[in-house]
Amino acid sequence: MKKLLLIILLCSSLLVSSQETLEIIGTIVNSQNSPVSSASVSIPAAFLRTTTDQEGQFNLSLENVNYKIDDIIKISSTAADETINMTIGDYMKLNKKQIVLNDGSATDKRNKEKIATTKEERFEYTEAKKTLLTLNKVKQGNKISIKNYRGQTFFDERVETESLLSKEFDLNFLKDGNYFFEIEKDIQIDIIPFTISFEKGIIFLKNKENTLFKPHVKFENESVKLTQLSPNKEPVTVNIYGDYYNTYELIYTETIRDEQDIKRLYKLEKGNFKIVIKSNNKEYATLINNYD
Numbered sequence: 001m002k003k004l005l006l007i008i009l010l011c012s013s014l015l016v017s018s019q020e021t022l023e024i025i026g027t028i029v030n031s032q033n034s035p036v037s038s039a040s041v042s043i044p045a046a047f048l049r050t051t052t053d054q055e056g057q058f059n060l061s062l063e064n065v066n067y068k069i070d071d072i073i074k075i076s077s078t079a080a081d082e083t084i085n086m087t088i089g090d091y092m093k094l095n096k097k098q099i100v101l102n103d104g105s106a107t108d109k110r111n112k113e114k115i116a117t118t119k120e121e122r123f124e125y126t127e128a129k130k131t132l133l134t135l136n137k138v139k140q141g142n143k144i145s146i147k148n149y150r151g152q153t154f155f156d157e158r159v160e161t162e163s164l165l166s167k168e169f170d171l172n173f174l175k176d177g178n179y180f181f182e183i184e185k186d187i188q189i190d191i192i193p194f195t196i197s198f199e200k201g202i203i204f205l206k207n208k209e210n211t212l213f214k215p216h217v218k219f220e221n222e223s224v225k226l227t228q229l230s231p232n233k234e235p236v237t238v239n240i241y242g243d244y245y246n247t248y249e250l251i252y253t254e255t256i257r258d259e260q261d262i263k264r265l266y267k268l269e270k271g272n273f274k275i276v277i278k279s280n281n282k283e284y285a286t287l288i289n290n291y292d
Contacts, residue, residue: 024060024073024091028052039077042176043088046071047197049176064149064178130170131202133181136190138164143184148177171202188213189282215262215277217286224275224288226264233258236279243272 024043028036035056042049046065052058069089076084138144140162146155146169154174176196183190189212193205213229215236230236236256241248256262266275273288 022062022067022088024058024062024088026058028056028058028075028077036077039075042074043067043071044074044197047176047178047195047203049197130168132166132168133192134166135164135183138183138185142186143182145182145184146171146174146179147182148179154179171196186214187216212280212282215279215284217275217277217284219286219288219290222268222290224266224268224273226262226266226275226277228262228277228279230260230262230279233260234280236262236277238264238266239276239278240266240268241274241276243274248274 024041026041028039028041035052035054037052037054037056039052039056039058040049041052041058041060043060043062046062046067048060048062048065050058050060067088069092070087072085072087073091074085135144138159140159142159142164144155144157144159144167145153147153155169174196178193178195180194181190181192183192191210191212193208195203195205197203213231215226215228218225218227224240226238228236236259238252238254238256239250240252242251252266254264256264268288268290270290273290275286275288277284277286
């Protein structure tokens with residue numbers, strides 16, 4: 001006999017614009033009101049998937065994700081033979097309502113309103129496979145990281161060998177979503193975006209790969225020489241701080257705009273200084289001792 005799943009969808013903030021953050025939040029319980037763990041909740045068009053925790057709760061964030069209001073949310077569990085499909089728009093209508101998964105149809109218990117869904121066979125999650133990342137001119141001391149667009153870091157490692165041409169990664173620990181490899185070298189940072197999808201595995205977004213160039217700061221003859229490539233003419237901000245009684249105070253600031261090949265020379269008086277350069281949402285700091 002097929003078990004019914006009672007799905008309580010709790011929506012705290014529902015926003016139509018894809019420029020704002022929408023969260024798909026809810027709790028899945030069975031007909032005895034017990035939480036259902038390891039149930040699948042996914043939005044295939046956005047390459048997003050999660051599973052419920054021991055309390056039956058799930059959370060999918062659409063931050064930095066392009067989605068449409070008619071994209072399908074799929075909810076299924078091995079405890080049932082059906083998968084419920086509803087659009088993001090349907091979900092937004094079900095604020096603080098209860099629905100029952102039964103023969104592919106969802107019914108609002110309060111007003112018996114039918115939500116358009118489709119019955120289909122239960123699907124299983126196929127874990128992301130291991131991937132072999134080809135590396136270009138990576139050497140000892142360079143850093144490889146895996147991050148998401150919220151600023152979270154999931155992997156961070158310094159290269160210990162003299163040179164590294166490739167590295168295998170097991171990405172099964174990552175939830176479905178958008179991520180990127182960050183390869184930090186001496187003078188540049190390579191960004192390699194990819195998506196984890198429960199249906200398609202690992203998807204590398206070749207057209208979105210990017211290279212960020214790091215600033216180069218050289219101190220000689222009581223002067224600081226700054227050079228940096230900025231192919232897209234991104235703004236670069238230079239802040240110079242002086243050390244006065246163990247407290248750094250800002251003594252000079254400059255924002256450089258619309259330049260691809262940046263070159264600057266800053267004359268310093270005697271003392272200790274900190275040069276902070278902000279570029280491409282990253283910050284680079286260099287300490288200068290001008291007493292010698």
